[in-house]
Amino acid sequence: MSRVSSTAHYRQASSSTVTAKRIHTIPQSVLVGALTVYRKTVSPLYGQVCRFFPSCSAYALEAVTVYGATKGSWLAARRLCRCHPWNPGGVDHVPASPSYDRWLQENPARIPRIMELNHPVIPADDEGREAARGAN
Numbered sequence: 001m002s003r004v005s006s007t008a009h010y011r012q013a014s015s016s017t018v019t020a021k022r023i024h025t026i027p028q029s030v031l032v033g034a035l036t037v038y039r040k041t042v043s044p045l046y047g048q049v050c051r052f053f054p055s056c057s058a059y060a061l062e063a064v065t066v067y068g069a070t071k072g073s074w075l076a077a078r079r080l081c082r083c084h085p086w087n088p089g090g091v092d093h094v095p096a097s098p099s100y101d102r103w104l105q106e107n108p109a110r111i112p113r114i115m116e117l118n119h120p121v122i123p124a125d126d127e128g129r130e131a132a133r134g135a136n
Helices: 003-041 056-067 069-082 098-106 113-118 125-135
Strands: none
Touching (some): 003 056, 003 069, 056 069
């Protein structure tokens, strides 16, 4: 195989891989869009009534962002089944994904906004005590 034809073959293979990745992410993008529309239009009508933190819609948005359409939808459905009047609620984060965590460490500027909202930085108790002492 000549050098020119091998380069053309590589470009074609690379192009088909990029196309396959884009097609693979279409369901994820559709779900992220639908969840975002829900969070901006329907969710404000109900107010903060969810028993959990993050809210069920925020949990679903993070799950689909981290795990994709299939597993993210499964995690969101499981969470919705736990959201009922007999459950005490509480803090319930999306399970950690080592590969996604690694990607976030390599690309800190590309952290999705939903991740920042669902994982706020909480100061340690000692920091709060020192700040309170300084105010006196």
